[in-house]
Amino acid sequence: MSGLSAPIETPDGVFLATFSEHGLRSLRFPDGSSSGPTPAEVSPWLEVTAGAVRAILAGKRPGAFPPIDLEGESEFRRLVWAELQKIPLGATVTYAELAERLGRKNGARAVGGACGANPIPVLIPCHRVLAQGPRGQRLGGFSGGLDWKIRLLQREGVLL
DNA sequence: CCACACTATTTAA
């Protein structure tokens, strides 16, 4: 399997998307490098993916999503990510809430692990998951850097 | 076996 990679240019930098023949496999935050060489072969889902990414970055609801390829991932993680995609724009949940929805009442930590392993940030909105503090919610962590988590939440109109 | 993007609970100060 070769896997097609392609840059996605946005006002926030150049994201890098990787596709398999089944769908979007991964999405990486801008690493500072420029847009790079245009691949000879382009995935048919590139435009849809780019559109969705730009929409979310702008705090708008994406019109359409590309198919997503989660092959090779554990059951639990797929459940978590599926649940994440149900969270509407601008809404947030806590790790504990998510765990409970999956029937893992005490699995908040495991949920955190799944979020950290999320190969497709932004589209699978791991940034909308916050930690439960003694009083209200805390930010928690983010694999792409907390800056991104904050920026994404602010674009969606979420206050802390 | 240990370490985590967690948290409710318990035990000490």
Next chain:
DNA sequence: TTAAATAGTGTGG
């Protein structure tokens, strides 16, 4: 009252 230890969870190193 507030702070620190602990237990419970799924995965990966």
